Amino acid sequence: MTFPYRHIVVLTGAGISAESGIRTFRDQDGLWEEHHIEDVATPEGFARNPRLVQQFYNDRRRQLQSGVLPNAAHDALARLEKESDATVLVVTQNIDDLHERAGTQHIIHMHGELLKARCSHSQQTIDWVGDITEADHCHCCQMPAPLRPHVVWFGEMPLGMGQIHDALTQADLFVSIGTSGAVYPAAGFVHEAAMHGAHTIEINLEPSAVESEFSERRYGKASTLVPALV
Ligand code: BJW
Numbered sequence: 001m002t003f004p005y006r007h008i009v010v011l012t013g014a015g016i017s018a019e020s021g022i023r024t025f026r027d028q029d030g031l032w033e034e035h036h037i038e039d040v041a042t043p044e045g046f047a048r049n050p051r052l053v054q055q056f057y058n059d060r061r062r063q064l065q066s067g068v069l070p071n072a073a074h075d076a077l078a079r080l081e082k083e084s085d086a087t088v089l090v091v092t093q094n095i096d097d098l099h100e101r102a103g104t105q106h107i108i109h110m111h112g113e114l115l116k117a118r119c120s121h122s123q124q125t126i127d128w129v130g131d132i133t134e135a136d137h138c139h140c141c142q143m144p145a146p147l148r149p150h151v152v153w154f155g156e157m158p159l160g161m162g163q164i165h166d167a168l169t170q171a172d173l174f175v176s177i178g179t180s181g182a183v184y185p186a187a188g189f190v191h192e193a194a195m196h197g198a199h200t201i202e203i204n205l206e207p208s209a210v211e212s213e214f215s216e217r218r219y220g221k222a223s224t225l226v227p228a229l230v
Helices: 014-018 043-048 050-064 072-083 098-102 161-170 186-195 222-229
Strands: 007-012 087-092 107-109 112-119 125-127 147-151 173-177 199-204 216-219
Touching (some): 007 072, 007 186, 014 072, 014 222, 072 087, 161 186
Parallel strands (some): 173 199
């Protein structure tokens, strides 16, 4: 696979998993049509009503394990990593594991992972495939602490930021796939990559909130456009 780039950073959002049957957030029929962000995606919402928040993530964890499969866009990115001479880092905002199931190895889940739980006291994470209930506590601390989903809510610091900034500084190609550009700091990555000289490509169903920052834009389904790019 010949690609005229040496260091590639790919940012993915909910749109890349939409054709696998996982709902996005802000589209028609998206998750935010049924749920208030401040109830299910903030630490304050979790403190107010842990049962509601656990239910929201338990439902999504179950769905992820009930026949959902990676699609052609996930497959194409895994192929890119395997077959190109360039370094490829996938930075995903998604908490599903579809990139890994497609074969991607070099990946940062900046908003966490659905198949992990986290001790609310020590922040230690453990693999978790079932529901998290209020009775589940971790035993990593002297006082057992409640488990929470290993996800990044509004007002919390996204994960892997140091490594992401280093990669954006070195990237000569930055590709954003299936994200609305509504949530920071991810929406600012295109600016950072461009400032350091990267060519920047947006792939999405429609122009994102930061589309004017990109040097190239391709609109349509990720399952068609990502394999075509790769
Ligand atoms: C297709 C498609 C197909 C559909 N093919 N495309 C004011 C200004 C700037 C920032 C702030 C501000 N006030 C507050 C902030 C910060 C805040 C923020 O950004 N707020 C905004 C609302 C303004 N951000 C934070 O709090 C973050 N933390 C933070 O900033 O820490 C401080 C810090 C300081 C300095 C440096 C670094 C950090 C944390 C954000 C946490 C986000 N959490 C969530 C939920 C948790 C995970 C989960 O439950 O799954 O993450 S919210 C939700 O949005 C989720 C997603 O990862 C994230 C992004 O959504 P995404 O992926 O873009 O999905 P959609 O639905 O929006 O878009 C899908 C797109 O796909 C659409 O455009 C479709 O067209 C497209 N599409 N089908 C191609 N087939």
